[in-house]
Amino acid sequence: MTARFTPGDPVTVESRYPTGHCRTPYYIRGMTGVIERICGQFPNPEDLAYGRDGLPRRALYRVRFRQTEIWPDYAGARDDSVDIEIFEHWLRPPANEDK
Numbered sequence: 872m873t874a875r876f877t878p879g880d881p882v883t884v885e886s887r888y889p890t891g892h893c894r895t896p897y898y899i900r901g902m903t904g905v906i907e908r909i910c911g912q913f914p915n916p917e918d919l920a921y922g923r924d925g926l927p928r929r930a931l932y933r934v935r936f937r938q939t940e941i942w943p944d945y946a947g948a949r950d951d952s953v954d955i956e957i958f959e960h961w962l963r964p965p966a967n968e969d970k
Contacts, residue, residue: 874930875959880906882934882962893917895961903965904936907954915958930959 876882886901894916909932914925938951945951 874909874912874932876906876909876930876932876962878906878908881965882906882932883965884934884957885961885963887961895957896955898941899936899955899957902936902941904934904955907933907935910956913958915960917958931956932959932962934962 881903882905883903884895884900888897888900909930911931912928913931915929916925918925933954934957935952935954937949938945938947938953939949941953
């Protein structure tokens with residue numbers, strides 16, 4: 872299985888709110904960031920939490936977000952960022968972009 876995105880690609884986190892175990896932070900859903908790196912392929916922890924095998928493995932990415940875009944009242948430096956590791960099934964190209 873190959874990764875859908877590459878470092879430097881912009882991505883938007885899906886705005887989904889499923890019940891149960893979820894590894895994607897609530898505050899980052901719907902936000903757009905940039906792929907910082909591909910961390911590898913791993914079993915899906917959302918499936919593992921329910922005793923399933925987590926297969927097929929899913930690509931895990933480190934995505935960088937500008938803090939000023941996450942928190943509009945952020946008082947730090949404009950270039951401050953936060954990196955979050957997010958599985959591929961939570962990511963999509965931003966509107967008006969296809970990959």
